[in-house]
Amino acid sequence: MSALTDQPTQPRAPEQERGGGLLRLSGRQIRFLALVRRECNRFMKIKRQTVGAPLLETFLYISVFGAALGSRIHTLHGYRYIVFVIPGLIMMAWAMNAFTNNASSILQQKFQRSIDDQLSSPASPLELLLAFSLGGFLRGGTVAVLTFVASSILVDLPVEHLLVLLAGLFFVGFFFSQLGVLVGVRAEQFDDVAVYQQFVLMPLIFLGGVFYSATLLPQPFETLTHINPVYYMIGIVRYGFLDYSDVNVALALLVLAAATTALFLTNLRLFVSGYRLRA
Amino acid sequence: MALQIEDLVKRYPTGTEALKGVSLSISPGQFFGLLGPNGAGKSTLIHCTTGLAAPTSGAIRVFGHDAVSHYEQARLAVGLAPQDLNLDWFLTVEETLDYHGGYFGMPRRERRERSRELLEAFSLVEKKDDRTRTLSGGMKRRLVLARALMHRPRLLILDEPTAGVDVELRLELWQYVQRINAEGTTILLTTHYLEEAEQLCDAIAFINGGEIVAQGTSGELAARYGVSSLEDAYLELVGRKELSRAHLVAEEAV
Numbered sequence: 001m002s003a004l005t006d007q008p009t010q011p012r013a014p015e016q017e018r019g020g021g022l023l024r025l026s027g028r029q030i031r032f033l034a035l036v037r038r039e040c041n042r043f044m045k046i047k048r049q050t051v052g053a054p055l056l057e058t059f060l061y062i063s064v065f066g067a068a069l070g071s072r073i074h075t076l077h078g079y080r081y082i083v084f085v086i087p088g089l090i091m092m093a094w095a096m097n098a099f100t101n102n103a104s105s106i107l108q109q110k111f112q113r114s115i116d117d118q119l120s121s122p123a124s125p126l127e128l129l130l131a132f133s134l135g136g137f138l139r140g141g142t143v144a145v146l147t148f149v150a151s152s153i154l155v156d157l158p159v160e161h162l163l164v165l166l167a168g169l170f171f172v173g174f175f176f177s178q179l180g181v182l183v184g185v186r187a188e189q190f191d192d193v194a195v196y197q198q199f200v201l202m203p204l205i206f207l208g209g210v211f212y213s214a215t216l217l218p219q220p221f222e223t224l225t226h227i228n229p230v231y232y233m234i235g236i237v238r239y240g241f242l243d244y245s246d247v248n249v250a251l252a253l254l255v256l257a258a259a260t261t262a263l264f265l266t267n268l269r270l271f272v273s274g275y276r277l278r279a
Numbered sequence: 280m281a282l283q284i285e286d287l288v289k290r291y292p293t294g295t296e297a298l299k300g301v302s303l304s305i306s307p308g309q310f311f312g313l314l315g316p317n318g319a320g321k322s323t324l325i326h327c328t329t330g331l332a333a334p335t336s337g338a339i340r341v342f343g344h345d346a347v348s349h350y351e352q353a354r355l356a357v358g359l360a361p362q363d364l365n366l367d368w369f370l371t372v373e374e375t376l377d378y379h380g381g382y383f384g385m386p387r388r389e390r391r392e393r394s395r396e397l398l399e400a401f402s403l404v405e406k407k408d409d410r411t412r413t414l415s416g417g418m419k420r421r422l423v424l425a426r427a428l429m430h431r432p433r434l435l436i437l438d439e440p441t442a443g444v445d446v447e448l449r450l451e452l453w454q455y456v457q458r459i460n461a462e463g464t465t466i467l468l469t470t471h472y473l474e475e476a477e478q479l480c481d482a483i484a485f486i487n488g489g490e491i492v493a494q495g496t497s498g499e500l501a502a503r504y505g506v507s508s509l510e511d512a513y514l515e516l517v518g519r520k521e522l523s524r525a526h527l528v529a530e531e532a533v
Binding site: 025026027028030031033034035037038041042045046109112113114116117118119120121122123124273274278279 | 370378426
C-alpha cells in the first residue's frame, strides 16, 4: 500500500455548504441525494430486468387484450376497448414496479448486510425511508411514462383531467412504494416477497378492473370488487385519462391519500425503531 | 475522550443480555484493542457504537457527541470496517467509495479525490470499475477498509479486519493502520490474533460474558493474571490455561 495522508478531519456540521460549483448543497442534501442515487443506480444497472421486462410485459397485455380481445369487444362505456384498458395498465406498471423494486432492494441489502453502510451513516430514519421509497417510485414512474408515451403513439389516448391523473398516479406510486418498503423490511427470505407479490398483489390488481369495468360483472362479483382497494385506484386513473369512472373520484383520492400517509407513518415507525434492520 | 461508554446494557428481545453494564474510555490517538472469545460482546459493543444496534440503556459518546439519540455528529466521526465483507454486489469498487462518501456529506470533487487516493493506497486502481462481487476475498477486505476511511474518520473501528486474509495482506494492513494511528486517528480493534494486539495496541480490554473483566497495557494484563504474556492472560480469562505454551513446555519437562 502506498503512502497516504490520512489525517482525520473534524466532523463537519451537516448544514455546512459544500462544493464550489453553481449548485452548493449542504451535507444533508448531498447525503440524501447519494441515498437516492444508489437506489436508482441499482435498478438502472439491471435495466433489462427492471425496466425492459415490465415494458415488454405491458405491451404483451396490450397486444393480447387490445388486439385480440379488442377486435371482439368494440367499445366499453363509449371508449375503444384498448383505450379503456391502457390507463389500468399504466397504473399497474407503476404499482408493481414500485412495490417490487423496494421490497427486493431492501431485502437484498439486508441479506448482504450492505445496508449497514447506510444504517451506520449519519442519515436519519426519515431520510433512509424517503430514499428507499423514491427508488421504487422512480422506477415505477419510468416504466409508466414509457408505457404512456408508447401507447400514445399506438392509439389516441386522451388526458382529460391532468391534475387528477397526476395526483392519482403519485399516490398510487407512493402507496405501492411504501408497501414494498414494508414487505422488504419484514421479509427474511426472497420467497416472502414473491408470495406477497403473486398471491396478494397480482390478484388484487387483476380483479380490480384493469381489463374490464366492474359494472359488467354479475353479482356477487360486482359487489365484491367494491371491497378491493385497487378498484378505486384504477377508477381515479381512468377518470384522469378518460373522464370516466365507476367510483367517486374525490372520495377515492382522499381515502388513497389517507392510506398512503398511514402506511408511510407505519414505515417511519419501523425505521425509527430499527425493526428487522438494526439489532 | 474519543470514545466513552458508560454502563452500556444490550438485551435482545430473546432475553439474551449481550452487554451487562460495560464502561470503557478510549483517549484520542489511542490504539485500543478489545479482546474476548466468540460471543463475548465485542461486535455488539461495536454495533451499539455505530448505530447498528440500539442499546437497552447506558451512554455512548464519540468525541463528546451522543452516539445514541443525537447521533449525527458522532457517526460523522466514526469509520467502521466490519467483520463481514458487507459490500453491495451491484456496485463497482469506485461506486462503493463514492456512495459512502456521499452518505457522509462529502461533495463530489472531494469524493473523487479521496477515492482516487484510497484506490491507489489499497492497490485497487485496476479494479475500480469491477463489481464488488467479482473481487477476491483479499480485495474485498481492502475495499471494506478503504470504505471505512473514505470520510476521514477520527475514530476507526476495525472488527476482526484480518480474519481470513493472507500473511502478506495482514502485514500490509497493520503497517497502514499503524501509520494512520500515528497521524492522529484513534483506533478500536477487535482481533483473535493476540500477538497482533500485543504488538499494535497501547491499551487492551478483555471482554467476557458481556462485561469488561480487565483493562490495561499487555504487560499490565499479564501481570494481573500472574503470567508472562498477553496470550497466557487471555487463556486465563477464558479458563483454558492448559493450552498455554508455557504450561505445555512445563508439562513436557516433567
